[in-house]
Amino acid sequence: MEYQILGVVEVRAGTDWIRLNGKQRSLLALLLLRAGQSVPVPGIAAALWGDSLPAAPDMRVRTLVSELRKKLRAAPSGPGPLVTRPSGYTLRVAPGRLDLDRFSSLADEAHAALAAGQPQRAVGAYDAALRLWRGTALGGTSGALLAAEAARLEELRLRTQEERGEALMAIGRHSEAIRQLGSLTADHPVRERAHALLMRAYFLAGYRREALHVYHTLRRNLVSELGLEPMHSLRRLQQQILSGTLHPETADGAAR
Secondary structure, eight states, X not given: OXXXXXXXXXXXXXXXXXXXXXXXXXXXXXXXXXXXXXXXXXHHHHHHHTTOOOSXXXXXXXXXXXXXXXXXXXXXXXXXXXXXXXTEEEEOOOTXXXXXXXXXXXXXXXXXHXXXXXXXXXXXXXXXXXXXXXXXXXXXXXXHHHHHHHHHHHHHHHHHHHHHHHHHHHTTOHHHHHHHHHHHHHHOTTOHHHHHHHHHHHHHTTOHHHHHHHHHHHHHHHHHHHSOOOOHHHHHHHHHHHHTOOOHHHHTTTTO
């Protein structure tokens, strides 16, 4: 079985995609996020229905689990990956069969390479990690708990994109960093770290005016949307660019 949650939640057996309805996708997503762990029936019910529990929620959960188990069973006589435990239900996932696990391993590899002064290797690992994303995580699911998990996964992706921008700057690919970080800041107009990195990318590429424009745009967005001023490190970065005291050899750490 191959499982995907970095986009619409999907599962594949061999070359065949298994058709799931919305509640089955939500249940599968919940079990995948807790892969190898026993998830109790009340926890499943709360995740799937929240405060709007159906009549006989335990029975509804058991019926839904039974439906999903049949779809995930590779052979009619096989045990299948979804098993019943005394404390709930457990989905057994083989190593490397969940896209989130592969993403996490590649992102960790890239982060370690960047920290070790190997930015070229880091860019390759970041690229491989980000290619695993097919859209918004946990697509096709519902429920407040899964929405919160989707937001957590999206934050992981954003941090990975930011780190990739850093790696690109470290190997002198400033124009590519500007394109990536520019797209990121356009989608997230009050995300301070992304703006700080874009300022650095512009500065390292020789575009001082553009770097300062990024700061002013961010400040305007923060004040108008949140009533906040930029964080201290961003204000310091702006002042260093204005005063000419920021130098290319020190710019790499200026906004961290």
